[in-house]
Amino acid sequence: MRSSRFTHYLVLIAVAGLLTFPNLGAPSLWDMDEGVNAECSREMLESGTWIVPTFNWELRTAKPVMLYWIQRPFIAAFGPTEWAARLPSALLGLGTVLLVYELGRRMFDPATGLLAGVVLASAVQFSMLSHASTPDAPLIFFTVLAFYLVWIGHERGGRGWFIWPAVACGCAVLSKGPVGLGLPGLVIVLYLAWNRELYRALDWKLLAGILVFFLVAGPWYGLVAAETRGEWTRTFFGKENFGRLTVPQENHSGPPFYYLAAVIVLFAPWSCVIGVTFWYTVKAAWGRVGVLSSTTPDTHGEREKLAEMRGATSVEAPAPSEDAVDAERRANRFLLCWFAVYLLVFSAAQTKLPNYIGPLYPALALLTARYLIRWSRREVVPARWIMPGAISGVALTGILVGVGFVISSGAVGPVSKGMRLFPGLETWAWVGLIPLAAAGVMAWYLWAGDRGRVVGAMAVGSVGLIGITAAGPVLVVDQYKAAKTLVLSSGAHQPDHEIRLAAVGYFQESLVFYAERKVSRGMPVEGMENGTPKTYERPFLPEDIADFLASPLPAYLFVPETMWDQQLAAKITSPVRIAARKYDFYRNEEILVVTNAPER
Missing domain, CATH: 1.20.1270 (Substrate Binding Domain Of Dnak; Chain:A; Domain 2)
Structure with a gap:
């Protein structure tokens, strides 16, 4: 048994490594998410803080701090590079694959766990998130860890299984907020209710779990609230969580079936068996395991066909024991609750992005692997057209x-x-x-x-x-993509010299990361918020740009070519030159870097 686990680990490490690490650091950062997250980690490292996240040297309230903590030592060791920014997600993706293997092994058997790890690693969406400098990889890892720890406690039949899942949920909440606790909690409640076991949650040790959760997640949330006078927590919980549930943010909306369509596309090519997977999962969840045995009706002629191929007189599998049926039923119920909660909750939310449902893919991988393993063992008898249809898919x-x-x-x-x-x-x-x-x-x-x-x-x-x-x-x-090339070829990357950078009509978050310097997007103005003085930026006016480029300091302006030619060039009286130009597919036009610095 130990040798099989060791061999399976080698296979999964090899598969996940081949899928993730080649050219991991080769593409420049994808905007906006990768640029924001990588730069936020770099700024926290530069400023020496572990508490207050900033981007472009302004408070960043969109996400909690876990990703920045994980990225920080890699950026410190390897410098501000794409590889250093993405390596934590790649390693956490590998860790998730191994956790899924262990969960599949405990729920079903080693073969199911092994295939589930391969399915997950080679699913489109999971592969993308394992390549990305985003909080999704930490959230998925800690969510799966929480479910794995819950299942261990559930499997052992005791009630003292609150503590370690609480630690994992605390880390998940530090990764992406309330979804790290609320959705796993809802999954567990639904699963226990389905099994008529809600009494298992009514134990004084649950209070210990709650205390542990707050000891893990609470200190940072408390400190960031104190250091920002509540601004971070007000914006994060109000706009970034409640706001995204109730109102589409940043034009990211979609129909109710948005995530169902996303799963079909982004679970490819394994989505070719998703329909039959859920058919047999639902049957198994209600205790109808469907083994092809001597007592199973052979409505599709499966037994005779297999017997003819093998030159045998019959093909039979022993009927499952009652314990096996119960174990299969409970595992499938758990995974169904896991999948359904994430799909339905985010389908009801108004803001929709494909990565939001990332934590459901491990459950889907386990269900898919379980169906395929049972099918390969002839324990299920789908209609004759099902698997040819999947092959066609x-x-x-x-x-x-x-x-x-x-x-x-x-x-x-x-x-x-x-x-x-x-x-x-x-x-x-x-x-x-x-x-x-x-x-x-x-x-x-x-x-x-x-x-x-x-x-x-x-x-x-x-x-x-x-x-x-x-x-x-x-x-x-x-x-x-233009950001990296524009910064490096124009001379705008001078972290050890005093220069000024600005962007008008074009701003990619990775500009800040590659320049390692604040990129102004407007003129600072003073204002008030909740009785507290606050500095805002108003959009640049043409005369502001003229003053910017007339500065005695070297100044670099990122601007679309059409805007420069039609609105700005005629208003500039100081000597300037075009230091770099490149097409950017985000804006679908040429971007210029205009500078007052002499050519070197």
Whole structure:
């Protein structure tokens, strides 16, 4: 048993490593999230604080502090680089994969745990979050850790399982706020209610768990409230949490089925079996495990077909014991509650972004792996068309990937006005052949009756598709981001010299990270908020820009070319030059760096 766990760990580490670490630091930061988070960690390091997060040297209230704490030592050790900013997410992603393996192993068996780890690592959304300098990877890791610790306590049948999950939830709340406690708590309550075991939560030790939670999460929230005179907590809990639930923020809205569609797309290619997975999960959750045994009705001729292929007279599996049925039922109920809570709560929220439901993907990976393992063992009997349909879905995924790369490159097809194009992506269209080849191998083994190799071919195809896409095509897209190139080629990166930077009509958060300096977005004005003096920035006027570029200090202005030519250039009387220019796909136009500094 120990040797199998060791081997499985090696496999999962290899898979997660191949999917995440190649070219991890090669693309420049993606705005806005990566730029904000990486710079916030850098500023906290530079200012020597562990309490008050800032971005562009202004208070940042959007997220708590855990990601910055985790990133800080890596930036201190390796410098302010993309690799240092993303490495914590990659390591936490690997940790989540291993936790999912352990949870699957405890809930079901080692094979299910192993496949669940591979499924999770090679799902589109999870791979993206494991590459990103965002708080999602810490939140997912601590959420899965909390559920794993709850399951251990539940499995042992005692009531003293409140303490360690409380620690994990405290870390989750430090990662992204109240969702780190509220949603895991709702999952556990629903699960216990489904099993008629709510009494297990009515124990004095729950108070100890609550105390531990506040000891973990409370000190930082208290300190940041004190040091900012309550501004951070008012804005974070009011606007960033309650506000996002009730009103679409930053135009991030969507229909009620937004997240259901997102799961189908961003769980690809494993979403090809998502329908049948939930069919058998619901059956198992109600105790109808559906094993193909001598007493199971064979409505699809499965037994006879398999017997003919094997040259045998019958194909039977022993009926499951009552204990096995109960264990299967409870595990599936737990995972269903986990998935449903995150899907439904965020579907009801008004602000919608794909990464919000990141914590449900581990549950979905476990359910998917469980179905495929049971199917490979002939413990379930889906309709004849189900798995051929899933194989067709894998093939369709490959076609869509290849066609999508070609269309996005502008090599063929009509181009709509304002469409972002990435010439060079067409050279990666061959990546779509990977799931096409995997589908062909899956079809061959399905015809031969070797279900285990069907699942194996699907896993290999998924790993190949996601791994190559994450390492290669993203570098083509990166060529059409401007922030890093503009800063470095213009001479605006001078952290040891006194210079001034400003942006008008164009601001990418990563500008601040690459320049390692404040980038002004307007003129400072004094105002009042809740009776407290506060400095605001009003938008730059043309005369402000003229004064900025007439400064005796070297000054660098980031501005779209059209704005410069049509609104600003004629109003500048001091000598200036264009220090750098580059197309930026975010704005879909050329961006300039205008400076008064002489050419070096």
